[in-house]
Amino acid sequence: MTHKIAILGASGYTGAELVRLIATHPGLEIAALSANSKAGQTMAQAFPHLRHLDLPTLVTIDEIDFSGIDLCFCALPHKTSQEVIAALPTDLKIVDLSADFRLRDPDAYEKWYGNAHAAVEMQKEAVYGLTEFYRDAIRGARLVAGTGCNAATGQYILRPLIQAGVIDLDEIILDLKCGVSGAGRSLKENLLHAELSEGYHAYALGGTHRHLGEFDQEFSEIAGRDVRIQFTPHLIPANRGILATGYVKGEAKAVYETLFNTYADEPFIEVLPYGEGPSTRHVRGSNFCHIGVVADRIDGRAIVVAALDNLCKGSSGQALQNANLMLGIDETTGLMLAPVFP
Template structure:
């Protein structure tokens, strides 16, 4: 593993990207979304409705197969003239695999590998599950409780936080879209480890998430009465995102071992990720040095922003957007710094980053479909 929609059937197959391609004509991409009835599927629909170069051809949802599109997604009932998309279909790659250019795979973990292996090699894939995120299939087996069923595909998968992996994404067929917690952690930590500004030892990540991170299926612990008016830690010392974060940080540290303390918490909100990250600064370095490095690195990035002064990132300030807000603070303990990172778990932490990677894969402007500002309040 390498680490590093158009819902209007009246629109034609070819779209012009004159600004991005000097006036040349670039084909739109025919899109399928597998497992489209969940939260990430709904978010993909919301984003791709604004995307001029994506033409959705198929939506599948096993549990919702046969249900009307507007019944599963009432918020999109205003979208008319969708004869092919009027109902969700069963997942049958052999039927439609030749009719799409790219698949967004929103299936549950451990169900994606064989599905992707059954697709024609001409079809590009952006996988939002964890099935191709871990390069070492033995590590995958340990954390996900089963053998990896497509080890050859794993070798060609590109783990893609877009800001770090553009060149690999341009040339790849299979993108392993990162998890939400790992995205919020790695956007600040990877550059700091690469530059040697922080120690690879004693990294503590205190993370908070909205309930959509647990998916749309019925679970007692995410019922309203179980979540509201409280906060709870979960997956203590055993969350599956820990090895994914360590994999990216280890690479950033030049192969040196990186072990993190990572504890996620469930918050009484629908969406959002907030991480307070505690690090040791390198000898002679300060929190101001860390912040200056991140500011310089991300100055021209459209979606990653290092806040000015002492402003503290908040989930409500990135809600519904593909943006990541970061700031760095000096700890009262000498030689330590506190990094705060905020994203929307469904957008930059899932579907938004998936579309960002899709744009890079197909040569579209990277921000296409993703420029909606945060929703407030």
């Protein structure tokens, strides 16, 4: 049986990544692709690497007949996404890749994103899309909110430790290094090759990155108390990849065992042998996340490192994993592609 899907915002990187993944998925058929600014173009014009595929032409959202669509991926900018989704048929299954439905609290949303939410009721209905921790809810959900790519990476290493109570909740530092594609296909001077390719820097310094809203929401809920971490992202001259280096206070062995046990049966999360660290190059183009744990030379402190591909496991791969669950398809379908190295 084949399910028909639509992708809104198909001319961005997460849209293209969805198409790439779905291209070898046996149970999904791409029935509609929207891209308002490039409507009328073929997907081969927007993304020549997909030219071998037989795909619908890019249209505006208005032109799509949703009656035959089983599930819709929304890869639109935040704020736009909530407006579009609010106007979609109310029985349509939706996987949203934007930030719009990640935060359950309207005030938190407004604090981090600067505007009042336009679909507060749907905000409550949405299920947070971190598959490994919301799997059952996602299976029954109508609207799933894909996590932030940085937020996913950080949670993979920190959630189990907070849950298990093996680390000090007031002393968590997350130093994150992310690739360029996370910023999307937007025309900004600081994203030009000539600006970026030979240097790197920290940004959103001091705890101002929006993905902190997700950390605060999720970690506090797990802990049953307010948890606020320190989080500094850095922009690295590589297209894909997130490497999150977590500094925690706790016994490294307990930290390792907690993570190892949590992910023992997970198809996409690989906990490396104790003492080894992961690399973004070894998950590139794939839905895998590699995690490593090392004891610091100072007793009682551990370093936990996670690597994933921001466009895949951090975004479109996660979205497809969730869509599989929502449609009753085996969760790993279309997602077992091996990383591309070198």
